[in-house]
Amino acid sequence: MxxxxxxxxxxxxxxxxxxxxxxxxxxxxxxxxxxxxxxxxxxxxxxxxxxxxxxxxxxxxxxxxxxxxxxxxxxxxxxxxxxxxxxxxxxxxxxxxxxxxxxxxxxxxxxxxxxxxxxxxxxxxxxxxxxxxxxxxxxxxxxxxxxxxxxxxxxxxxxxxxxxxxxxxxxxxxxxxxxxxxxxxxxxxxxxxxxxxxxxxxxxxxxxxxxxxxxxxxxxxxxxxxxxxxxxxxxxRLVGLNLYQGRADGHTVRLDSGPSLTTTEDLSGPVFVAFPPSAVTLHRDRPTATSARNLWRCEVAGLESYGDQIRADLTGELPLAADLTTVAAAELGLHPGTEIWATVKAAQTHAYPV
CATH class of the missing domain: 3.40.50.300 (P-loop containing nucleotide triphosphate hydrolases)
Structure with missing residues (x-):
C-alpha cells in the first residue's frame, strides 16, 4: 500500500x-x-x-x-x-x-x-x-x-x-x-x-x-x-427546468433564440434564465386578464404522463416544457398540433450571469 x-x-x-x-x-x-x-x-x-x-x-x-x-x-x-x-x-x-x-x-x-x-x-x-x-x-x-x-x-x-x-x-x-x-x-x-x-x-x-x-x-x-x-x-433537463441563454438589459432578457423574457432580476450582459415547467400556464385563447409578463404562442409537439401530471412539449415562439394536471389537459383538449398560448410570471423565472 x-x-x-x-x-x-x-x-x-x-x-x-x-x-x-x-x-x-x-x-x-x-x-x-x-x-x-x-x-x-x-x-x-x-x-x-x-x-x-x-x-x-x-x-x-x-x-x-x-x-x-x-x-x-x-x-x-x-x-x-x-x-x-x-x-x-x-x-x-x-x-x-x-x-x-x-x-x-x-x-x-x-x-x-x-x-x-x-x-x-x-x-x-x-x-x-x-x-x-x-x-x-x-x-x-x-x-x-x-x-x-x-x-x-x-x-x-x-x-x-x-x-x-x-x-x-x-x-x-x-x-x-x-x-x-x-x-x-x-x-x-x-x-x-x-x-x-x-x-x-x-x-x-x-x-x-x-x-x-x-x-x-x-x-x-x-x-x-x-x-x-x-x-x-x-x-x-436533469433537474426539470426550462433553460435559455441570452443578454440582459435590466429586467428584460433578449434570448439567443429570438424572443424576450421579463425577469425580476435587474442584470446586464450574458445571462441564463430558468423556470420550472410547473410555472407555465396554458390557454387555448390569447389571455387578456393575466398578470403574467411573459406570453408566447406555441404548438403542442407531444404529451407525456408523469404520475398524475401531464408534461407538454411545446414548440413555437419559445420551445418549452409545461406541466399541468390531467384534468387541465382534458379541459384544454390538448393533443399534438394544438395551438396554445403559454404564460409565465416574471416572479417565477430566475436569471443569473453566464
Missing part, C-alpha cells in the same frame, strides 16, 4: 487525463476526507473512465493522481488504498457473504480467523448478520449491494469508488438502499467518489457534484446550487 507523504494535505487531488481513440477525458477532482463527490453525466460522458483511472484500471496519459499526498500514478491497482463497489457488485459466486468480505483483509496479509472476525463486524454493521453463510445467488439485490459495500470498506480504503451502485436495484429496493448508503457514506472518514447518471442518487448521496459532458467538466458545485443554476441543457 502506498504510504502518505508526511505533512501533505489529506484527501484526493487529481487531474485525470485519458486519451482513448477519438475520446479525451480531462477532469479535475479534489476532495477532503469525509467528502462525497458525485460524477454525474450522460452515457459516454467519461464518468466510468474517470472512475477506472482512479482505481488504476485505466492508465493516465496526462495529469496527476495524489491521495493523501502520495502519487498513485505508478502504483498497481491492487496496491492502492482504494475500495471499489462495481455496478454489478462482482461478488465471488463460490464464496459466502462472510468470505467475500474477508477477502480484502486476507489480501492485505490478515490471518483467516482475524479476517473473518473483521468481516463479521462489517456484516453486522450492514444488518446482514443472518446472511453471513449465504452465497451471492441466495441474496436479494439490496443484500448483495450491502455485501459489496462491506467488502470494499473492510480494507479500510482511503478512497471509496462507487460505480452506479444502485443501478441494478428495482425502484422499491433502490429507495431503501439509497437511504442506507447515505448513512454509511456519512460515517465514512475518507474520500468517496460516486459515478451515476441518476440525478436523484447524486443529489441525495453527494456533498458536491461534478457534471461531465464529452469528457470535460461543465459545472461543479453543491447539489442545491446546480439545481438552482444549471448551465447546460443536459443539467436543466
Amino acid at each position: 502506498t504510504a502518505a507523504v508526511s505533512g501533505a494535505p489529506a484527501g484526493l487531488d487529481a487531474r485525470l487525463v485519458v486519451d482513448r481513440g477519438d475520446f479525451r477525458l480531462d477532469v479535475a477532482l479534489t476532495a477532503a476526507p469525509g467528502d462525497v463527490v458525485a460524477l454525474l453525466g450522460p452515457n459516454g460522458a467519461g464518468k466510468t473512465t474517470a472512475l477506472r483511472a482512479l482505481a488504476g484500471l485505466v492508465p493516465l496519459t496526462g495529469g496527476h493522481l495524489r491521495l493523501d499526498g502520495a502519487s498513485l500514478e505508478r502504483t498497481r491497482p491492487e496496491s492502492r488504498p482504494v475500495g471499489v463497489v462495481f455496478q454489478d457488485y462482482l461478488l465471488f459466486p463460490h464464496l459466502t457473504a462472510l468470505d467475500n468480505v474477508a477477502f480484502g483483509p486476507r489480501c492485505q496479509g490478515v490471518g483467516k480467523a482475524e479476517a473473518r472476525a473483521q468481516a463479521t463486524v462489517w456484516l453486522e454493521r450492514m444488518g446482514l448478520s443472518a446472511h453471513t453463510g449465504a452465497k451471492p445467488r441466495r441474496l436479494s439485490g439490496g443484500q448483495a449491494q450491502r455485501v459489496a459495500l462491506a467488502r470494499a470498506l473492510a480494507t479500510r480504503p482511503r478512497l471509496l469508488l462507487l460505480d452506479e451502485p444502485l443501478a441494478a436495484l428495482d425502484a422499491r429496493t433502490r429507495l431503501e438502499v439509497r437511504a442506507e448508503l447515505r448513512r454509511h457514506l456519512a460515517e465514512f472518514e475518507a474520500v468517496a467518489v460516486l459515478v451515476t447518471h441518476d440525478p436523484l442518487d447524486a443529489m441525495v448521496l453527494a456533498d458536491r457534484l461534478i457534471v461531465v459532458e464529452d469528457g470535460l467538466t461543465v459545472q461543479e458545485g453543491s447539489p442545491s446550487d446546480i439545481a438552482r443554476r444549471p448551465r447546460t441543457d443536459y443539467i436543466a
Whole structure:
C-alpha cells in the first residue's frame, strides 16, 4: 500500500487525463476526507473512465493522481488504498457473504480467523448478520449491494469508488438502499467518489457534484446550487427546468433564440434564465386578464404522463416544457398540433450571469 507523504494535505487531488481513440477525458477532482463527490453525466460522458483511472484500471496519459499526498500514478491497482463497489457488485459466486468480505483483509496479509472476525463486524454493521453463510445467488439485490459495500470498506480504503451502485436495484429496493448508503457514506472518514447518471442518487448521496459532458467538466458545485443554476441543457433537463441563454438589459432578457423574457432580476450582459415547467400556464385563447409578463404562442409537439401530471412539449415562439394536471389537459383538449398560448410570471423565472 502506498504510504502518505508526511505533512501533505489529506484527501484526493487529481487531474485525470485519458486519451482513448477519438475520446479525451480531462477532469479535475479534489476532495477532503469525509467528502462525497458525485460524477454525474450522460452515457459516454467519461464518468466510468474517470472512475477506472482512479482505481488504476485505466492508465493516465496526462495529469496527476495524489491521495493523501502520495502519487498513485505508478502504483498497481491492487496496491492502492482504494475500495471499489462495481455496478454489478462482482461478488465471488463460490464464496459466502462472510468470505467475500474477508477477502480484502486476507489480501492485505490478515490471518483467516482475524479476517473473518473483521468481516463479521462489517456484516453486522450492514444488518446482514443472518446472511453471513449465504452465497451471492441466495441474496436479494439490496443484500448483495450491502455485501459489496462491506467488502470494499473492510480494507479500510482511503478512497471509496462507487460505480452506479444502485443501478441494478428495482425502484422499491433502490429507495431503501439509497437511504442506507447515505448513512454509511456519512460515517465514512475518507474520500468517496460516486459515478451515476441518476440525478436523484447524486443529489441525495453527494456533498458536491461534478457534471461531465464529452469528457470535460461543465459545472461543479453543491447539489442545491446546480439545481438552482444549471448551465447546460443536459443539467436543466436533469433537474426539470426550462433553460435559455441570452443578454440582459435590466429586467428584460433578449434570448439567443429570438424572443424576450421579463425577469425580476435587474442584470446586464450574458445571462441564463430558468423556470420550472410547473410555472407555465396554458390557454387555448390569447389571455387578456393575466398578470403574467411573459406570453408566447406555441404548438403542442407531444404529451407525456408523469404520475398524475401531464408534461407538454411545446414548440413555437419559445420551445418549452409545461406541466399541468390531467384534468387541465382534458379541459384544454390538448393533443399534438394544438395551438396554445403559454404564460409565465416574471416572479417565477430566475436569471443569473453566464
